Amino acid sequence: MPLLQLNDVAVAERLGPISATVHAGELIHLVGPNGAGKSTLLTRAAGLSSGGGQITFVERELNDWQPTQLARHRAYLSQQQMPPFSMPVWHYLQLHQTLGPTDTIMLDLVETLGLTDKLTRSVNQLSGGEWQRVRLAAVVLQIHPEINPQGRLLLLDEPMNSLDVAQQTALDRILVALCEAGIAVVMSSHDLNHSLRHAHTVWLLRAGKMIAQGNRDEVLSPQHLATAYNMHFRRLQIEGHSMLIAPL
Numbered sequence: 001m002p003l004l005q006l007n008d009v010a011v012a013e014r015l016g017p018i019s020a021t022v023h024a025g026e027l028i029h030l031v032g033p034n035g036a037g038k039s040t041l042l043t044r045a046a047g048l049s050s051g052g053g054q055i056t057f058v059e060r061e062l063n064d065w066q067p068t069q070l071a072r073h074r075a076y077l078s079q080q081q082m083p084p085f086s087m088p089v090w091h092y093l094q095l096h097q098t099l100g101p102t103d104t105i106m107l108d109l110v111e112t113l114g115l116t117d118k119l120t121r122s123v124n125q126l127s128g129g130e131w132q133r134v135r136l137a138a139v140v141l142q143i144h145p146e147i148n149p150q151g152r153l154l155l156l157d158e159p160m161n162s163l164d165v166a167q168q169t170a171l172d173r174i175l176v177a178l179c180e181a182g183i184a185v186v187m188s189s190h191d192l193n194h195s196l197r198h199a200h201t202v203w204l205l206r207a208g209k210m211i212a213q214g215n216r217d218e219v220l221s222p223q224h225l226a227t228a229y230n231m232h233f234r235r236l237q238i239e240g241h242s243m244l245i246a247p248l
């Protein structure tokens, strides 16, 4: 039984119709050119925008969920925005925990994301990458299986934005651990080589339509990518890894 089922989902003329499924523990990368509809699809899947088609989440129509109940089951990270307020990092993180005594888990996560020395700093005095990591910690805490047994789904709009390579790797490890614990993750990305290496499933969008979905090796083929980006890609094998190169 899918965790999330999208049936002919559309948003005015901007998106769709798109049909796709998300299963527990699946790591899905949503890729495609600028304006393809990735953010629009994520807001629909998060229940934050409306439009045509039907979305079922945990066997119930998404429209039927109460916002507070939905917030216990899925977390959503929008694209980077600077904080419009002043508040210590630790306070911002505590606001996002829905259940139980959680300090140890919060501190572990904060350490993994390199934020331990930023806990008392105000969120509006962080660098762009530090604020992005605080926002990521907050949504991970919201659906963390050891804090919130109802957590099911994490939707992330370009989560790697502003993160250096070490922080990207730390986030990859966190996402793998969440998936192993049964959380499904759907994240948009512009880094095709990252998706080729880490995604379980790839959804490739262009102009609001899903042009391919499924196994990363099949979806991220030069043929599909040429359709999506109007560019010629080559796939090379380097030290056992498949890599995409777009010649100039």
Ligand SMILES: Nc1ncnc2c1ncn2[C@@H]1O[C@H](COP(=O)(O)OP(=O)(O)OP(=O)(O)O)[C@@H](O)[C@H]1O
Binding pocket: 014, 032, 033, 034, 035, 036, 037, 038, 039, 040, 041
């Ligand atoms: N609020 C809005 N009102 C009208 N059109 C919008 C709105 N937001 C986005 N669009 C349009 O919808 C289309 C899809 O936008 P969306 O932000 O979902 O794309 P995206 O794939 O996330 O792009 P990017 O990679 O640039 O972040 C684009 O043509 C965009 O201009």
